[in-house]
Amino acid sequence: xxxxxxxxxxxxxxxxxxxxxxxxxxxxxxxxxxxxxxxxxxxxxxxxxxxxxxxxxxxxxxxxxxxxxxxxxxxxxxxxxxxxxxxxxxxxxxxxxxxxxxxxxxxxxxxxxxxxxxxxxxxxxxxxxxxxxxxxxxxxxxxxxxxxxxxxxxxxxxxxxxxxxxxxxxxxxxxxxxxxxxxxxxxxxxxxxxxxxxxxxxxxxxxxxxxxxxxxxxxxxxxxxxxxxxxxxxxxxxxxxxxxxxxxxxxxxxxxxxxxxxxxxxxxxxxxxxxxxxxxxxxxxxxxxxxxxxxxxxxxxxxxxxxxxxxxxxxxxxxxxxxxxxxxxxxxxxxxxxxxxxxxxxxxxxxxxxxxxxxxxxxxxxxxxxxxxxxxxxxxxxxxxxxxxxxxxxxxxxxxxxxxxxxxxxxxxxxxxxxxxxxxxxxxxxxxxxxxxxxxxx
Numbered sequence: 001x002x003x004x005x006x007x008x009x010x011x012x013x014x015x016x017x018x019x020x021x022x023x024x025x026x027x028x029x030x031x032x033x034x035x036x037x038x039x040x041x042x043x044x045x046x047x048x049x050x051x052x053x054x055x056x057x058x059x060x061x062x063x064x065x066x067x068x069x070x071x072x073x074x075x076x077x078x079x080x081x082x083x084x085x086x087x088x089x090x091x092x093x094x095x096x097x098x099x100x101x102x103x104x105x106x107x108x109x110x111x112x113x114x115x116x117x118x119x120x121x122x123x124x125x126x127x128x129x130x131x132x133x134x135x136x137x138x139x140x141x142x143x144x145x146x147x148x149x150x151x152x153x154x155x156x157x158x159x160x161x162x163x164x165x166x167x168x169x170x171x172x173x174x175x176x177x178x179x180x181x182x183x184x185x186x187x188x189x190x191x192x193x194x195x196x197x198x199x200x201x202x203x204x205x206x207x208x209x210x211x212x213x214x215x216x217x218x219x220x221x222x223x224x225x226x227x228x229x230x231x232x233x234x235x236x237x238x239x240x241x242x243x244x245x246x247x248x249x250x251x252x253x254x255x256x257x258x259x260x261x262x263x264x265x266x267x268x269x270x271x272x273x274x275x276x277x278x279x280x281x282x283x284x285x286x287x288x289x290x291x292x293x294x295x296x297x298x299x300x301x302x303x304x305x306x307x308x309x310x311x312x313x314x315x316x317x318x319x320x321x322x323x324x325x326x327x328x329x330x331x332x333x334x335x336x337x338x339x340x341x342x343x344x345x346x347x348x349x350x351x352x353x354x355x356x357x358x359x360x361x362x363x364x365x366x367x368x369x370x371x372x373x374x375x376x377x378x379x380x381x382x383x384x385x386x387x388x389x390x391x392x393x394x395x396x397x398x399x400x401x402x403x404x405x406x407x408x409x410x411x412x413x414x415x416x417x418x419x420x421x422x423x424x425x426x427x428x429x430x431x432x433x434x435x436x437x438x439x440x441x442x
Contacts, residue, residue, distance in 0.1 A: 050225045053217060054115050057190060060085055061111050064100060075131075079124045082108030086187070106132060110140045110194035117197045126198065137199045141208060144191030148212070151184035189216050196229075203240060206233050211246035214253065226250055241270040245280060252283070257291035289319035296327055305331045322353025329361045333368075341365040356382060356389040363395050367402075375399055390416050394430060401437060410437045 047053045063080040087104040109125040129136035189212045195205035210229040214222050233243040248263035261284055268280045292315030299308035308331045315324045329344035345362035359382030366375035379396040393412050400409035413434045
């Protein structure tokens with residue numbers, strides 16, 4: 001038995017009348033002939049996959065059990081009717097004392113399909129959605145878009161206020177606004193999932209569901225599921241603009257910037273709206289440095305230093321990230337251009353790249369240029385900043401030895417050998433240098 005098949009006692013609620021929805025009145029059901037029930041929920045299961053995530057949303061839906069003969073819709077006799085808690089709460093404030101809007105039942109059916117597609121009454125809900133709307137997928141998509149637009153509107157208001165200096169007493173209000181945005185996005189996701197369950201082969205249902213799935217969920221399996229769905233859409237329609245754009249967004253989020261750029265370019269070719277095209281260009285520009293950096297690291301791993309330098313110079317024109325200069329230093333170093341390598345490593349330090357690998361690169365380049373005193377100065381600074389960097393300590397020992405400072409070199413080597421997690425290569429190098437230094441002292 002699924003969790004959706006459990007019920008508990010009726011809610012205590014005293015609704016108040018309202019007369020503002022003609023469509024509701026036309027299709028309404030007598031609320032005095034119904035009981036509204038929450039599901040009786042077992043403890044919420046751990047989120048371990050996409051399906052378990054949606055099953056955890058079960059408490060967001062209750063059931064209405066109509067009394068026999070309470071509706072002219074005979075196909076609903078004996079079928080518990082789902083209603084979203086948010087719709088029920090709104091109804092308590094409006095018209096649920098006289099009738100239950102058809103819209104509220106349809107919304108609940110869409111969400112139950114999303115929450116638990118295996119619930120034993122889902123075939124009844126599918127059939128009723130088809131009869132009542134003629135286009136159940138379109139209905140579910142519109143429901144989702146309404147929530148998505150509300151989240152977008154709330155986000156715009158939130159961003160506008162965040163640009164102002166917030167008073168301390170506004171912190172709670174800000175948290176409440178963020179929660180409201182998250183709720184609307186979750187409501188949209190449930191609705192889009194409902195559309196997808198109704199017809200997984202409808203491209204717009206699949207794309208809208210997938211593109212929101214990975215933005216609401218944060219575990220890897222959300223990304224994997226979204227990617228799988230979008231790939232399926234593109235397998236049948238490689239030129240689908242929104243699917244390509246969504247794959248671009250997803251890959252950019254995952255750090256696959258070259259793939260993201262290719263998807264954006266494909267979307268740009270087929271996007272009909274000039275505003276969408278401009279947004280795609282902005283997305284491509286935003287990840288251009290990362291894409292160039294990814295391209296460069298690919299060439300570096302293949303020892304294709306000429307193409308790596310070309311890609312890095314392209315990235316350097318658009319960003320001051322220290323990684324660009326660091327990889328330039330490596331590329332120059334491997335082509336014997338030690339002066340250019342040293343300059344690149346120095347730029348990396350100036351751009352915030354104060355990491356031991358950058359210091360090591362600069363020490364090596366200066367040493368190769370014969371600037372031993374300057375190299376030792378940089379090594380001292382690096383060791384002071386990263387005292388546990390074994391490679392820096394070892395390189396400083398070599399510089400001390402080259403400058404005739406044997407005792408200082410031996411001190412550095414002994415400190416290196418005190419560490420238990422030395423690689424075999426570094427251990428062998430340190431032992432050979434230690435023996436050489438001891439021989440020099442004797």
